[in-house]
Amino acid sequence: MVEFREPGILDTWTIDNETIALFRREGDKRKVSQVPYSWYFLLSIDDYKKINKDQWNTWRRTGLISKAELDPAGDYVRVYSDHHTYSEKGLKQELLDEIITCGAKPLEADLTLAERYCIDNLVQVNGDYKVIYYDIETDDREKTIEIGKHQILCCGFITRDGRELWLADEDEQDLLSKVSRILSSFDVVVGWNSSRFDWPYLKARLEKYDMRNPLWRVANVDLLHRFVVSLYFSKLGIRSWSLKNVAERMLGKIKEDFSGHMTELFLKDRDRLRQYNLNDVRLVKELDEKTGMIDSLIRQAVLSGCPMRAISKEYRGTGKVIDTAILMETERQRKENHSNFRFPTVFWQSREEYVSVTGGLVLEPKVGYHKMVYVYDFRSLYPNIIMSWNISPETFRAEKEDDCYSSVNGYFYKKNPIGIVPSVIQHFNEYRDELRAAQESMSPDTPEYQIHDVGQAVAKGMTNAVYGVMAQHGSRYFDKRIAESITLVGHYFLNQAIAFFAEVEGAEIIFGDTDSIAISWKGEEQSSLDAAIDMYVKMIKANLKADFQLSNPLIEFNLETVFDKFILCGKKNYMGHVIQSGEQPADFILVKGLESVKRNTIPYTVKILEGIYQMLLAPGGDEDAQPFRFFLAGQRTDFMTGQLIGEDLAISQMVSKYPSEYKSDLVYARIAGRMIEDGKSFHPGINIQYLITQGPPTNKKLDGVLLEEWDGVTLARDYYWDRKIWQPVNRILKVVFPDINWEQYKVHYKEKRK
Numbered sequence: 001m002v003e004f005r006e007p008g009i010l011d012t013w014t015i016d017n018e019t020i021a022l023f024r025r026e027g028d029k030r031k032v033s034q035v036p037y038s039w040y041f042l043l044s045i046d047d048y049k050k051i052n053k054d055q056w057n058t059w060r061r062t063g064l065i066s067k068a069e070l071d072p073a074g075d076y077v078r079v080y081s082d083h084h085t086y087s088e089k090g091l092k093q094e095l096l097d098e099i100i101t102c103g104a105k106p107l108e109a110d111l112t113l114a115e116r117y118c119i120d121n122l123v124q125v126n127g128d129y130k131v132i133y134y135d136i137e138t139d140d141r142e143k144t145i146e147i148g149k150h151q152i153l154c155c156g157f158i159t160r161d162g163r164e165l166w167l168a169d170e171d172e173q174d175l176l177s178k179v180s181r182i183l184s185s186f187d188v189v190v191g192w193n194s195s196r197f198d199w200p201y202l203k204a205r206l207e208k209y210d211m212r213n214p215l216w217r218v219a220n221v222d223l224l225h226r227f228v229v230s231l232y233f234s235k236l237g238i239r240s241w242s243l244k245n246v247a248e249r250m251l252g253k254i255k256e257d258f259s260g261h262m263t264e265l266f267l268k269d270r271d272r273l274r275q276y277n278l279n280d281v282r283l284v285k286e287l288d289e290k291t292g293m294i295d296s297l298i299r300q301a302v303l304s305g306c307p308m309r310a311i312s313k314e315y316r317g318t319g320k321v322i323d324t325a326i327l328m329e330t331e332r333q334r335k336e337n338h339s340n341f342r343f344p345t346v347f348w349q350s351r352e353e354y355v356s357v358t359g360g361l362v363l364e365p366k367v368g369y370h371k372m373v374y375v376y377d378f379r380s381l382y383p384n385i386i387m388s389w390n391i392s393p394e395t396f397r398a399e400k401e402d403d404c405y406s407s408v409n410g411y412f413y414k415k416n417p418i419g420i421v422p423s424v425i426q427h428f429n430e431y432r433d434e435l436r437a438a439q440e441s442m443s444p445d446t447p448e449y450q451i452h453d454v455g456q457a458v459a460k461g462m463t464n465a466v467y468g469v470m471a472q473h474g475s476r477y478f479d480k481r482i483a484e485s486i487t488l489v490g491h492y493f494l495n496q497a498i499a500f501f502a503e504v505e506g507a508e509i510i511f512g513d514t515d516s517i518a519i520s521w522k523g524e525e526q527s528s529l530d531a532a533i534d535m536y537v538k539m540i541k542a543n544l545k546a547d548f549q550l551s552n553p554l555i556e557f558n559l560e561t562v563f564d565k566f567i568l569c570g571k572k573n574y575m576g577h578v579i580q581s582g583e584q585p586a587d588f589i590l591v592k593g594l595e596s597v598k599r600n601t602i603p604y605t606v607k608i609l610e611g612i613y614q615m616l617l618a619p620g621g622d623e624d625a626q627p628f629r630f631f632l633a634g635q636r637t638d639f640m641t642g643q644l645i646g647e648d649l650a651i652s653q654m655v656s657k658y659p660s661e662y663k664s665d666l667v668y669a670r671i672a673g674r675m676i677e678d679g680k681s682f683h684p685g686i687n688i689q690y691l692i693t694q695g696p697p698t699n700k701k702l703d704g705v706l707l708e709e710w711d712g713v714t715l716a717r718d719y720y721w722d723r724k725i726w727q728p729v730n731r732i733l734k735v736v737f738p739d740i741n742w743e744q745y746k747v748h749y750k751e752k753r754k
Helices: 045-049 053-062 091-101 113-120 172-184 198-208 223-229 243-251 262-268 270-291 293-304 308-312 319-335 381-389 420-439 447-470 480-501 526-548 603-617 626-641 667-677 717-736
Strands: 006-009 011-016 019-026 029-036 040-044 067-070 076-080 123-125 131-138 152-159 164-168 188-191 219-222 368-378 404-406 412-414 507-513 516-521 557-570 573-581 584-592 651-655 686-694 703-706
Touching: 006 019, 011 113, 019 113, 040 045, 045 076, 053 091, 113 123, 113 319, 123 293, 131 172, 131 198, 131 262, 131 270, 152 172, 152 198, 152 262, 152 270, 164 172, 164 270, 172 198, 188 270, 188 293, 219 223, 219 293, 219 308, 223 243, 223 270, 223 293, 243 270, 262 270, 270 293, 293 308, 293 319, 293 420, 293 447, 308 319, 319 420, 319 447, 368 507, 368 717, 381 420, 381 447, 381 480, 404 526, 420 447, 447 480, 480 507, 480 516, 480 526, 516 526, 516 557, 526 557, 557 603, 557 717, 573 603, 584 603, 603 626, 603 717, 626 717, 651 667, 667 686, 667 703
Parallel strands: 006 123, 131 188, 188 219
Antiparallel strands: 011 019, 019 029, 040 076, 067 076, 131 152, 152 164, 368 516, 368 557, 404 412, 507 516, 557 573, 573 584, 651 686, 686 703
């Protein structure tokens, strides 16, 4: 476990070439300490010798470097330079390019001066962040919303303890001064779509008036963005990420709607504008409280040593968090004389030719309708592989040495001491175990339990993210040989399972996916399957010890789900009735990969699919196709002739740029263009809901209208039925009843000639 040597901080930044700032909070007071430090990067001894003395003297004389000296451990050379930012007249890039031209590889040169200091001194993040939620409203009378173009009218704030404040002012400079002063007095500010709108808008307006911008020291967290990239929320099937839709779906609350311009309220009804603005902030706060999103990010900061401001800049995933955790652990091991390994520099654009990595093995699914399906999971597969083989860049050996584990792909890993990457995973696991142990004495409905739950979930997520960082092209840890030493173990496990269960009477593997397998069990007793599973795990452990010299292979192969009825449509696409989840009895329908859980599926189709699921899973539902033929024919008639509700047919789409920037003639881009022409509010990133009003075969070109503009009549019904409804329904029914020609239930069906 990393032992931190410095008191905990909340943030750090570079002041000048030789000074950094460490920001802490003592009660409500902010304390900033200035610390002198010199920036350096590293070269291996061999790489240092590749560069002649004349070149070193030239760099010193021109000021590109100040000095070069042996690292205390003696394995590397520290090269000191005042040019530690890429933006400083390109001098840092010039120096690194010249070093690379000499055939040397600069190490860890991408770290800032502040990052270099924090890693060298194992500076901890203490997590005592002050958080506020906010939302701005702007002059929206023009056709488009251009970041920073128009006046900011007002801003609403709510603190974590529920204190509310609302500011509005005709004098925008005075308003900006107050808003920036309030936001900069907090450490973390949270908004909805704030990274695309509120935050850059505030910065642009401050710049317009040539006002000091204190917001650079604040972590801006866009809750919308965090929801979109979260794997958990992607599974909820949310089809529109507007605050209105997400609040209704997750909170059961209605966002106040206003069809006019915010400027009208600013001029004529500020009480209503205040209520509208603050209501949005309340919804953002409640969404965070329900999901624990900000708490989870703070936990990441504390666990890794990566401050919140750095985490908030991450566009996707936890790459910076894991990178910081590994570099911190590297420094700890260096201080304890376990290792003096240094890592490559991360450049904005990778200088290495792209190399693909063999990923997880996905077995060809046995498409069809199955009964009694047992899904088993290799829990924490990749972290356990890393721990079992002691896989880490500094333990890797291309050739066999004494005291090594053999890998599946023919390479080797030193057994001792424990590697840097396994140590990071062990740290995360120990932290998670401590929280879970504490939870045993807590009631699940208490705040303390929920806080611990967030913490252990964060630790689990960070553990699972380690492999992703190691296998990412351009990462400082990327090595195809190491990445495949991990993924190919998964192949090994699945191939061993195929061979083993082929000999088990009554068992059939119907799909396998990286870390799980599904077995269709036709045997009489489940106990026989349980015994076979135990034998398989024992066989795997014995083979790992014999084939790869593993002393203590970590394998967690657990029963995850039991289905009594299961429809497998393709790779990672299935639905079924769950009767057991883990060790607990269950009774629910689980759907993965099918259209009913995809957010771009229209609600009308989802309702039909859910009806079909219920029919299929009813007793005898798979035995007679006739009820489904009647059902589908009736649904087609109702759709083609009946009264329809626009919300059930609306397609949700984010328009990520201005319509003129799209090269293809897309329906939603055309609709966005008409929005601008009609003077409607538009900005890149807006989410629109629209309907298709004409399309093939009655018209070759698709077109549509916004949901709110639909006349309730004009609709490309044939297009909707054949493309949006029939196709996903057919995908299910043809698997269960393959002998029926479901094509005949399309509107435009052409009987095939024999």
